[in-house]
Amino acid sequence: MYTWQLEHWPNYIFDQQTGVYWTEKARLASQRILGALEVVPAELGSEAKLDLMVSGAIETSAIEGEVLNREDVRSSIKNHFLSPGDKLAIHDPVAAGISALILEVMDLYEEPLTEERLHHWSELVIPQTGCWRTHKDAMQSVSGPIHNPTIHFEAPPSDRVPAEMESFLQWFNGSSCELPGIARAAIAHLWFETIHPYEDGNGRVGRAIADLAVSQTLGQPMMMSLATVLSRQRKAYYQHLNKASKDSLDVTPWVDWFGARVLDALEGAIGVIQHVVKKARFWDSIEARALNERQTKLIRKMLGEETASFREGINAAKYKNLARCSKATATRDLQDLVAKGILTPVHSKGRYARYRLVLE
Template sequence: MDIKDFKSGCFKQGYKYQYFLPEKVNHSFSWQDPSINALLEEASLHLGELNSFSSLVPDLDRFIIMHIFKEAVVSNRIEGTRTNIEEAFNEQNNLDPEKRDDWQEVHNYVQAMNSALNELNTLPLSNRLIKNTHRILLSKGRGEHKTPGEFRVSQNWLGGATLTDAVFVPPSHEHLPELLSDLEMFLNNDTIKIPHLVRIAIAHYQFETIHPFLDGNGRIGRLLITLYLVHSKVLQQPLLYLSDFFEKHKALYYDNLTLVRTKNDITQWIKFFLAGVSETAQNAAHTLKHIIDLRRGYEKTILNNFGKRTAIGVDLLNLLFSKPIVTSATVQEALNLSAKAANSLLSAFTEAAILKESTGYRRNRTFIFDEYIRLF
């Protein structure tokens, strides 16, 4: 199908409201628009650069943790939470009570992403995996009563106070089995010769339109992008997350999704999506370069100034790249140090301007790897 002939679906009558029933997408797509090819080439180039850069970074898993936490913070922010990345790395009990629910939402997301990435080793990118991921996403906090891990069996809607004044009403639940089966086949259909980035652009649109859960659809839909790119080997490591781009262009994001449904214009959505991949991949590679420079600089500081504590200083530095907010107790446990040795090492890191003490207290102090956090 040429995408200029794409038909997104139609409106069907429900009880006192209309819902949108999308067309199935498990078929080939083609286009004549050269600007899509140009954007696709640019996005693929930047993804290749990101993959190359990631292969040069030692202990990459430490830095992936920060990317996942940033994605969790931003993806949840789109849904209305207000936790920042510094708060996300803090202990929940150290936060004001009114911030703890937001903290929980972010940590649910991190656990859901990590679990899904692990499951890709044994499961295809399937409805089963998506439901497993959703179960973790809504396991605690505000969403725990919204049937975690189960596709909805009632009508939902977006915007408005009721179904009758909703901005968008997804398909009625009885259509979900065939729509989700079609989407699963589209994600895994090797007989369809379509670039991976275009496939996941279409799949993301379709998932958001189906809106198969009572809650958490936006977060799962954005998470699905990274999972697909890792599953299809487009990404060597889970380092690309589009939530930051979608939040920055939030109005355009929703407008372009709406344009597909109302005007059948999937071309503009694909262009927007590819531009997002290109920009995000560039930013991710730029961040990795800064991480490498930062690490080299601080390793040099430790080697030149820490004397007999050089080895344990390097161990603490490595810890900070995966846990950028620490306490004395954290360091004692992670590095098997006494309280005195841990406090002395933290003081040395503070004097060397590697860490900043954030509480101003003499006891129960918290130390922040500030320059690293600011990269994200």
């Protein structure tokens, strides 16, 4: 049976010690983040926050199979802090919408969660929505062939959604505040996903609710990207959600798994801050070394928003396409960067030679 079909739904139960454990861990990690931000220049702290917000916007969409343009997401978030005359061009309205959602969760994390606010979030994620689902067909999560589908989950009928969401919002803004904060966030996300109140976009709105709850627990806008961690463990994420939505209202295993992912995200934020500082020091260290325009472009790419595409390093063929130069020029440029201590070989044999940045 699905949990919403059980007699005592939605009275979730969990081991209190588990909730307290992860809440204390999260608060300690949050304090380490604040400590790290205090010892770096303000502009580097802002860059780290921007990197985390961009990652969060992209990855919460990636979980649903939607690929966003990173530059549009970055520009959308940066526009929030720019004056009207300095706004950057945005080509993807979907990127703008999810970015606006991420920013609103951070800016207004202390505000109550309301039906109107959720509808606004839904509209940001999926334009021309913004109301509870009303169709009579079952809301199901299905995979496999049409002739033999596998039903992973079925949500409550649409005619139950308004009352279910009213109960959820009363709990979230009321009695839930007495729970250990990470357990509250875990249950809020699970409960919302179990109701699945919208035709589409439930995952992104549900993760925004989790972000909101964690921020309220920490008493500050969430300096982490939970969606990035969940995206990397997408299969396990769905498995734990599905398991927690069936047969029992004891959600201790879900709270335990979710709490560990929050801690992963917070520790990841510390890593982002450290990486931003490394990048700044790296630029300072190479300022005096004469680089041509092609080499500078490469380094910006390797340090910037496309870092993931250089995870295995750069080779002459890739550099040639990036810099729009000949193979000989590419090889010469790369060897020059090695000689200047900016790149180091990852694999140095002939045409298979690859290089990475020397950030340490």
